[in-house]
Amino acid sequence: MKFLGFIVVCLTGALLLYGTGQFPAWGDPGSPASTHLSNYYIEKTVEQTQVPNIVTAVLADYRGFDTMFETSVIFCAGLTCFLLLRDFTEKKERFYRHRPTGVILHVKDSEKVLKVGKEFEHIDKDFVPSDLIIKTVCRILIPFIQIYALYVVAHGDFSPGGGFQGGVIFGSSLILLAISYDLKTLVERIKEKVLGIFAAVGVLIYVGIATICMPMGGNFLNYGMLAPLLPGDPRHVRALGMLGVEIGVGLAVMAVMAIIYINIVSEGRHDEGL
Amino acid sequence: MDILVILFLVTGLLFFLGGAIGIIRMPDFYSRLHPAGKLDTLGILAMVLGLAIYNLHHFSFESLLLSIKMFLIVFFVFLSSPTATHSIVDAGMRAGLRHWTKKKRKG
Numbered sequence: 140m141k142f143l144g145f146i147v148v149c150l151t152g153a154l155l156l157y158g159t160g161q162f163p164a165w166g167d168p169g170s171p172a173s174t175h176l177s178n179y180y181i182e183k184t185v186e187q188t189q190v191p192n193i194v195t196a197v198l199a200d201y202r203g204f205d206t207m208f209e210t211s212v213i214f215c216a217g218l219t220c221f222l223l224l225r226d227f228t229e230k231k232e233r234f235y236r237h238r239p240t241g242v243i244l245h246v247k248d249s250e251k252v253l254k255v256g257k258e259f260e261h262i263d264k265d266f267v268p269s270d271l272i273i274k275t276v277c278r279i280l281i282p283f284i285q286i287y288a289l290y291v292v293a294h295g296d297f298s299p300g301g302g303f304q305g306g307v308i309f310g311s312s313l314i315l316l317a318i319s320y321d322l323k324t325l326v327e328r329i330k331e332k333v334l335g336i337f338a339a340v341g342v343l344i345y346v347g348i349a350t351i352c353m354p355m356g357g358n359f360l361n362y363g364m365l366a367p368l369l370p371g372d373p374r375h376v377r378a379l380g381m382l383g384v385e386i387g388v389g390l391a392v393m394a395v396m397a398i399i400y401i402n403i404v405s406e407g408r409h410d411e412g413l
Numbered sequence: 414m415d416i417l418v419i420l421f422l423v424t425g426l427l428f429f430l431g432g433a434i435g436i437i438r439m440p441d442f443y444s445r446l447h448p449a450g451k452l453d454t455l456g457i458l459a460m461v462l463g464l465a466i467y468n469l470h471h472f473s474f475e476s477l478l479l480s481i482k483m484f485l486i487v488f489f490v491f492l493s494s495p496t497a498t499h500s501i502v503d504a505g506m507r508a509g510l511r512h513w514t515k516k517k518r519k520g
Contacts, residue, residue, distance in 0.1 A: 270503060276496040283489070 189374045190381065191297055199301070199381040203360040207345055210302075210388050214342045217395035221335070224407035235259045261323055263411035277319035284312040288389075295385035297378070302388025309389065310396025322405055322412050325397070331409065334394045334401075341391025348383050414466065421463030428456030441513035442505055450498030454491060461487050 163170035180197055190196040199206055235244040235253050238260055246253065253259050288308035295301030317325040349360040357364030362380030366373040369380075405412035435448025465480040 270500070273496060273500050273503075276492055280489070280492060 188377045190378050195295060195297075195301060195381060196377075199295075199384055200360075200362065200377060203349065203384070206384070206388070207349065207360070210342055210345055210391050213395050214338055214391055217338050217398040220399045220402045224402040226407035228408075230408060230410060232264070234262050234264060236262045263321060273319050277315055281312050281316055284315070285309055288312065288393075292385055292389040293382070295382065295389075302385035303392055305385075306389040306392025307396060309393040310400075313393070313397045314400050317400065317404070322401065323410065326401065326409050329397065331398075331401075334398050337394035338391050338398065341387045341389070341394065344387030344390065345384050348380060348387070414470070418463045418467045421459050421466065425456045425458075425460035425463065428452045428459060432456060442510060443502060443512050446498050446502060450495055454494045457490050458487050 163172075167173070180193060180201065184190065184193045184196045188196045188200050190200065231247065233246045233252075235246065235255070236242070236259065237244065238258060243262065244253070244259075255261055288305045290305075291308060292302055292305030295305065313325060313329065316328070348362075348365075351368070352361045352364045353359055355364035355367070362377045365380050366376045369376050371379070401409055429452065432448045432452030435452065436445050439445040439448065461483050465483045468476050468480050468483070470476075
């Protein structure tokens with residue numbers, strides 16, 4: 140069996156190597172990838188958009204529709220996760236810990252609710268003792284991660300990066316909070332409603348900026364028409380429009396990351412998990 | 414200056430090599446985490462130190478700033494790598510994984 144696998148691997152490798160022989164040479168100006176559209180972007184981007192980075196100009200300006208629908212796909216992913224998994228039934232069993240003594244109470248009656256405060260605290264069913272080292276380090280790291288995420292979003296129109304990456308980094312800082320403390324801490328800090336509103340507002344910012352261009356006299360997503368609304372050099376107006384769009388994308392991605400994580404990890408109950 | 418850079422880079426490489434060999438050769442889960450957590454952290458310190466000195470060849474405010482940014486990487490790796498190792502060991506202990514002993518267990 141191992142020998143058979145070896146033969147299959149060798150054959151596949153040989154086929155792939157044979158295929159590379161047909162590739163155009165490295166940097167060949169006559170290759171299909173560098174004959175049609177690329178030249179246009181390279182020649183005209185600075186002239187047409189005044190954006191210093193061609194990659195972001197292509198992504199957010201020339202292919203603005205593509206990025207817009209990507210954002211709405213992300214929003215739909217979060218929405219689907221919520222609709223499929225969210226479970227509003229209250230759990231019957233609850234576990235509390237008496238803080239001064241460490242005694243754990245198992246409450247089976249769903250009517251009885253102990254007041255959580257200085258005396259009692261919620262704990263998960265699979266009791267995980269809080270780890271001081273992990274909590275402290277995560278508490279130090281999370282603000283740095285979030286500042287870096289904001290930096291990536293804010294730099295989105297000038298250097299590679301932008302809303303998607305920044306949103307994912309911000310969302311991962313929220314997930315880190317949930318892992319190092321517990322899920323309740325995260326859900327208390329950012330309410331489920333707030334996350335949902337963030338996800339929707341992010342998409343709305345993108346579509347809103349695109350739509351404002353229309354009454355200003357341009358096409359949908361034609362950032363150049365925003366010039367009278369924005370202060371500063373009118374040549375930078377496309378970069379500013381992209382920045383606004385990236386902020387919307389970042390908000391949506393951040394919220395959707397958190398929604399997906401919370402729903403999957405707690406099976407939709409938002410009470411405990413991992 | 415160049416000698417110092419080479420010295421630091423070689424030191425870092427040695428630490429990384431030791432870490433890589435240690436991960437393969439160590440007998441069990443916990444002892445493998447030891448080279449993974451420690452040697453990589455020290456290796457990255459030596460490497461980045463060498464690179465930061467190399468970056469200061471043309472001394473200016475920008476290159477100094479870049480070197481300081483490099484040390485931020487070291488700072489975060491120093492914080493996060495041992496913590497990650499600690500939490501993995503913690504999870505292993507809680508899951509009930511026994512540590513390795515020299516005596517061969519029967520069965």
